[in-house]
Amino acid sequence: MYKIPSLPSSDKKPRAIAILTSGGDSPGMNPAIRGVVRAALHKGIKVYGVTKGYSGLIIGDMTEMNSASVTNIVQRGGTLLKSDRCLAFKDPAVRHQAAMVLKEKDIDALIVIGGDGSLTGAHLLTQENNINVIGLPGTIDNDIYGTDDTIGFDTAVNTALDAIDKIRDTALSHESLFLVEVMGRNSGFIATHVGIACGAEMVVVPEYETKAETICFQLANNRLLGKGASGIIVVAEGQTPGLTTHLANVLAQHQLEAKVCILGHIQRGGSPSGHDRVLASCLGAAAVDYLCAGYNDVMIGVRDSIITDTPLKQVIEKNKKLDDAFFQLALLLHK
Numbered sequence: 186m187y188k189i190p191s192l193p194s195s196d197k198k199p200r201a202i203a204i205l206t207s208g209g210d211s212p213g214m215n216p217a218i219r220g221v222v223r224a225a226l227h228k229g230i231k232v233y234g235v236t237k238g239y240s241g242l243i244i245g246d247m248t249e250m251n252s253a254s255v256t257n258i259v260q261r262g263g264t265l266l267k268s269d270r271c272l273a274f275k276d277p278a279v280r281h282q283a284a285m286v287l288k289e290k291d292i293d294a295l296i297v298i299g300g301d302g303s304l305t306g307a308h309l310l311t312q313e314n315n316i317n318v319i320g321l322p323g324t325i326d327n328d329i330y331g332t333d334d335t336i337g338f339d340t341a342v343n344t345a346l347d348a349i350d351k352i353r354d355t356a357l358s359h360e361s362l363f364l365v366e367v368m369g370r371n372s373g374f375i376a377t378h379v380g381i382a383c384g385a386e387m388v389v390v391p392e393y394e395t396k397a398e399t400i401c402f403q404l405a406n407n408r409l410l411g412k413g414a415s416g417i418i419v420v421a422e423g424q425t426p427g428l429t430t431h432l433a434n435v436l437a438q439h440q441l442e443a444k445v446c447i448l449g450h451i452q453r454g455g456s457p458s459g460h461d462r463v464l465a466s467c468l469g470a471a472a473v474d475y476l477c478a479g480y481n482d483v484m485i486g487v488r489d490s491i492i493t494d495t496p497l498k499q500v501i502e503k504n505k506k507l508d509d510a511f512f513q514l515a516l517l518l519h520k
């Protein structure tokens with residue numbers, strides 16, 4: 186359950202808003218879109234759905250949505266509006282073009298659902314042009330400052346766990362060791378949560394340096410202690426492509442055979458969990474409430490189960506840190 190704050194009344198209610206999803210898609214983007222559309226229509230605000238994130242915005246690819254547009258999507262993975270990584274949006278002239286598109290259609294605010302990159306684009310758009318923006322944290326990575334949770338994180342963790350529990354069966358049967366790669370180019374939130382929940386022997390994340398030799402030493406030690414020959418090591422993909430295969434090669438040089446399993450994009454798909462559906466629905470509706478209360482240039486997230494706003498400037502300038510004690514717990518629980 187989330188506590189929804191009562192906001193001050195204002196005369197800032199927009200006449201029409203647009204909504205887009207951007208960056209890596211995440212399960213829960215659909216219930217978030219539904220939350221925005223239904224809350225806006227309830228307040229008599231027109232809503233335009235933009236296709237393919239900022240790529241669609243700059244060419245004006247958008248259609249007006251009604252209540253039926255978001256029927257039967259609350260349980261669906263992916264995003265009805267489609268998503269994109271649009272490098273052109275890093276150019277101020279292109280952002281100005283996007284603002285002109287919105288103004289020509291009499292749209293006075295934009296809601297952006299995406300990760301840190303998408304929220305950076307939203308912040309720059311409002312700073313440089315007279316368009317109000319509200320951001321919602323939509324990414325499986327949960328690497329966004331100003332919110333405890335992001336739309337899609339819970340589902341991604343559960344999807345990875347479902348796969349790892351199956352891998353565990355065969356690992357036990359064959360007494361084999363698996364290096365399982367989960368997503369997270371810059372952050373180890375998925376890896377650490379998954380590591381704790383699947384009982385991983387070790388967790389490797391971008392935030393902390395883990396030498397392959399340390400893994401070898403720990404594995405050898407565990408085996409000396411009679412902990413069994415099978416095991417799961419969870420590795421966040423990090424920024425070096427092929428990291429997990431490289432680790433397996435180093436282990437092989439130390440006579441430790443490990444099979445590599447890269448979970449990849451299955452973590453981004455699938456039906457959103459109940460948790461993500463509720464989070465996304467609340468944040469979607471709250472985005473409309475905050476716009477109507479006159480807020481601009483903020484991200485709506487959740488802290489200590491309270492729906493809350495954080496200036497986009499802070500969201501993009503500050504890093505959400507993986508708690509050290511939490512990460513250490515993931516390592517300690519297998520000892």
Ligand SMILES: Nc1ncnc2c1ncn2[C@@H]1O[C@H](COP(=O)(O)OP(=O)(O)O)[C@@H](O)[C@H]1O
Binds near residue numbers: 273
């Ligand atoms: N510095 C930036 N300035 C303007 N737009 C940006 C910036 N960074 C990202 N974006 C926009 O957001 C999109 C998604 O960003 P990306 O980092 O790929 O994913 P995410 O939003 O999930 O973190 C980019 O393709 C681009 O359109």
Ligand SMILES: O=P(O)(O)OC[C@H]1O[C@](O)(COP(=O)(O)O)[C@@H](O)[C@@H]1O
Binds near residue numbers: 299302326
């Ligand atoms: O499909 P792509 O473009 O390779 O993206 C992979 C990246 O997207 C993510 O799934 C989500 O990242 P973003 O939220 O930054 O888009 C990362 O975990 C992963 O590193």
Ligand SMILES: [Mg+2]
Binds near residue numbers: 300
């Ligand atoms: Mg990102």
